[in-house]
Amino acid sequence: MADAIRLSGINRQFGQLKANDNVSLSVRAGSIHGLVGENGAGKSTLSNILYGLLRPDSGTIEIDGKVVVFTSARQAIEAGIGMVHQHFMLVPTLTVTENIILGRERSRFTLPFKRLEQEIRELGVRHGLEIDPCALVSTLSVGEQQRVEILKLLYRQARILILDEPTAVLSPPETVKLFATLRSLAAEGRTILLITHKLDEVLAVSDSVSVMRKGALVGTIPTASATKEELARMMVGRNVLLKIDNPQQVPGRPVLCIERLDYVAADGSRKLHELGLKVHEGEIYGIAGVEGNGQSELLSLLWGTFDRHATVGGSITLGGHPMLGMSPAAIAGLGVSMIPEDRLKSAIVPEYGIEENLIFGRHRERGFHRGIGFDHDKIHRNAGVMIDRYDIRCSSGDNPAIASLSGGNQQKIVLAREMERPGLKLLVLAQPTRGVDIGAIELIHRRIIDARRNGLAILLISSELEEVISLSTRIGCLYKGSIRHEFNEDAVRRGREEASGLENEIGLHIT
Numbered sequence: 001m002a003d004a005i006r007l008s009g010i011n012r013q014f015g016q017l018k019a020n021d022n023v024s025l026s027v028r029a030g031s032i033h034g035l036v037g038e039n040g041a042g043k044s045t046l047s048n049i050l051y052g053l054l055r056p057d058s059g060t061i062e063i064d065g066k067v068v069v070f071t072s073a074r075q076a077i078e079a080g081i082g083m084v085h086q087h088f089m090l091v092p093t094l095t096v097t098e099n100i101i102l103g104r105e106r107s108r109f110t111l112p113f114k115r116l117e118q119e120i121r122e123l124g125v126r127h128g129l130e131i132d133p134c135a136l137v138s139t140l141s142v143g144e145q146q147r148v149e150i151l152k153l154l155y156r157q158a159r160i161l162i163l164d165e166p167t168a169v170l171s172p173p174e175t176v177k178l179f180a181t182l183r184s185l186a187a188e189g190r191t192i193l194l195i196t197h198k199l200d201e202v203l204a205v206s207d208s209v210s211v212m213r214k215g216a217l218v219g220t221i222p223t224a225s226a227t228k229e230e231l232a233r234m235m236v237g238r239n240v241l242l243k244i245d246n247p248q249q250v251p252g253r254p255v256l257c258i259e260r261l262d263y264v265a266a267d268g269s270r271k272l273h274e275l276g277l278k279v280h281e282g283e284i285y286g287i288a289g290v291e292g293n294g295q296s297e298l299l300s301l302l303w304g305t306f307d308r309h310a311t312v313g314g315s316i317t318l319g320g321h322p323m324l325g326m327s328p329a330a331i332a333g334l335g336v337s338m339i340p341e342d343r344l345k346s347a348i349v350p351e352y353g354i355e356e357n358l359i360f361g362r363h364r365e366r367g368f369h370r371g372i373g374f375d376h377d378k379i380h381r382n383a384g385v386m387i388d389r390y391d392i393r394c395s396s397g398d399n400p401a402i403a404s405l406s407g408g409n410q411q412k413i414v415l416a417r418e419m420e421r422p423g424l425k426l427l428v429l430a431q432p433t434r435g436v437d438i439g440a441i442e443l444i445h446r447r448i449i450d451a452r453r454n455g456l457a458i459l460l461i462s463s464e465l466e467e468v469i470s471l472s473t474r475i476g477c478l479y480k481g482s483i484r485h486e487f488n489e490d491a492v493r494r495g496r497e498e499a500s501g502l503e504n505e506i507g508l509h510i511t
């Protein structure tokens with residue numbers, strides 16, 4: 001079949017930084033094309049150019065054999081291109097139907113809503129993207145929001161679909177379902193450009209795959225002849241250890257004790273039920289589970305951000321001190337750091353610079369002050385050290401806004417800040433490597449294990465089973481608000497070293 005997309009010699013610079021460096025890439029109509037590369041390699045930039053959100057400095061775009069020049073996303077949409085962004089773009093206070101038709105229908109008053117809702121319901125059923133068209137988007141799970149994003153493209157009759165990290169927020173069963181949908185869309189002749197960091201997934205679903213590094217295209221290969229190791233090497237430019245060294249050690253005193261924790265939401269639904277666990281010094285306690293089984297509520301209690309209309313019972317103590325109900329600042333003051341699930345919402349200020357974001361929430365620390373004001377030299381030096389230690393990739397300019405960093409590099413900023421908090425006793429990590437590339441995962445995992453070896457107590461909450469198994473000392477299976485089963489150190493170590501089928505065993509306890 002002919003090429004649906006042909007990009008030739010695309011260049012795009014931000015200041016001195018070449019985000020896209022002479023990129024040429026073709027995608028056959030009716031195929032799924034994977035696009036992989038390190039954080040900051042230029043994948044989102046390239047797809048934003050294809051979608052008309054960014055203008056290339058030079059180069060041409062051909063769609064179905066015709067040269068096009070887009071000056072806005074509207075023109076790209078008219079040419080049959082649709083995009084689901086790395087961060088969703090839905091309006092939470094509107095319904096599914098309203099979100100889908102948003103920007104397409106001119107006047108709200110003339111809309112035949114009942115008919116549109118029916119149409120959207122049917123469209124969903126036809127493509128395996130079932131959704132209640134009348135539901136408010138704010139009440140949907142991330143997996144359901146994703147369905148809305150894709151339905152929006154199908155409703156606009158997009159023939160070329162760009163998906164920027166669509167599975168970063170999905171549970172494994174949701175991912176399987178999404179891939180089945182993508183396959184059937186491709187079989188109908190639609191063309192899909194799939195950006196992801198999960199190499200297993202690219203290998204499972206795509207027909208061909210392109211690798212980018214530092215703005216340039218390293219190569220395009222048929223998926224059938226690709227391996228995970230080779231893709232990783234093409235991405236990073238060196239061999240990547242897909243397994244990290246995680247030596248055992250005897251855990252110390254208990255740091256975090258959670259006993260009989262209950263959480264009943266304001267609407268009466270029970271989110272946590274007599275949840276109990278302990279995390280010791282020098283231990284990583286991993287919580288495995290499908291999202292929506294109480295993870296968010298547990299995190300909100302640990303961090304002091306829970307809904308005060310909820311009914312809460314039980315206790316949380318840190319080194320014997322009760323901390324349930326304290327404010328986030330007071331909890332941080334006890335020596336607790338947290339990497340939240342949603343970094344954009346709660347962990348960074350996008351329009352501030354890297355330097356400010358690296359001390360955000362730690363700005364009262366003595367080390368960053370001189371007299372009664374900030375010591376800007378020290379804050380500047382701190383940023384330099386962190387950029388080095390956490391391999392944060394940013395344009396070399398003077399303290400660029402964090403919004404200009406690629407998604408994975410924003411995550412590294414949050415990790416650096418929280419892991420380096422002085423006097424740290426407990427580190428709570430929620431999805432610490434979401435959206436992070438394979439080389440950076442290796443680095444972050446090493447930092448986490450080093451911190452544990454230095455005696456830190458770590459609570460890890462991740463929907464990536466592989467991550468939970470490779471890092472944890474013990475694993476608790478969270479299901480419907482309780483720890484349903486715990487795997488002890490021996491079981492976890494064996495699972496890691498002997499491929500004992502631990503993944504499947506955990507699977508049985510979390511579904």
Ligand SMILES: Nc1ncnc2c1ncn2[C@@H]1O[C@H](COP(=O)(O)OP(=O)(O)OP(=O)(O)O)[C@@H](O)[C@H]1O
Pocket residue numbers: 014017019037038039040041042043044045046086393394395404405406407408409435437
């Ligand atoms: N608006 C902008 N201003 C300045 N620099 C930018 C801007 N947008 C992107 N960049 C830079 O361009 C480079 C490529 O970024 P891009 O977002 O395309 O990476 P990516 O491959 O999508 O990475 P990730 O996997 O982390 O999402 C990065 O170094 C980023 O900092």
Ligand SMILES: [Mg+2]
Pocket residue numbers: 043044045086164406407
């Ligand atoms: Mg990106």
